[in-house]
Amino acid sequence: MMVLLILLGAFGIALLLIKLIKGNWNLQLSGCIGMSAMLLFTALGHFLFPKGMEMMIPPFFPFRLGLVYFTGILEIAAAIGLLLPAYRRITAVLLIVFFVMITPANIYAALHHINLETATTDGKGPEYLWTRIPEQIIFIAWVWFFGIRNRSKALSWQP
Numbered sequence: 001m002m003v004l005l006i007l008l009g010a011f012g013i014a015l016l017l018i019k020l021i022k023g024n025w026n027l028q029l030s031g032c033i034g035m036s037a038m039l040l041f042t043a044l045g046h047f048l049f050p051k052g053m054e055m056m057i058p059p060f061f062p063f064r065l066g067l068v069y070f071t072g073i074l075e076i077a078a079a080i081g082l083l084l085p086a087y088r089r090i091t092a093v094l095l096i097v098f099f100v101m102i103t104p105a106n107i108y109a110a111l112h113h114i115n116l117e118t119a120t121t122d123g124k125g126p127e128y129l130w131t132r133i134p135e136q137i138i139f140i141a142w143v144w145f146f147g148i149r150n151r152s153k154a155l156s157w158q159p
Contacts, residue, residue, distance in 0.1 A: 003038050010037035031146030036079035046072025052116030056109035082147060092147025099140050106132050
């Protein structure tokens with residue numbers, strides 16, 4: 001739930017600041033700033049809680065700890081890529097693929113009650129998926145809307 005608050009909060013702040021500075025509402029840039037802020041926040045978890053994150057990855061994957069750090073770096077790169085118009089679309093496409101690919105790790109973590117912050121098995125369990133799966137869908141839709149869909153003047157206007 002915290003990630004949704006960061007996404008929406010950063011979006012709202014960016015929207016207002018851009019309106020104050022440039023005089024128009026820029027939904028596309030504000031949406032990308034919101035997702036970038038959320039990605040930077042989630043990337044932090046990869047470096048603050050690497051053991052817990054490692055536990056989220058099924059054991060048959062090799063180099064799980066390296067994968068945790070690598071995906072954290074990918075999230076930082078995606079946060080930057082969304083802010084660069086020349087790379088926005090490809091970043092958005094790859095980010096959607098990334099969100100789909102990490103879903104099994106979230107399911108595995110929920111089924112095994114992984115608490116990523118404490119690196120224990122006393123986590124929320126399957127009920128975690130009632131919020132996590134809809135969040136993933138929101139993230140995918142958000143990235144598609146602000147990073148891929150045909151952008152027109154509808155995403156930037158002056159009243």
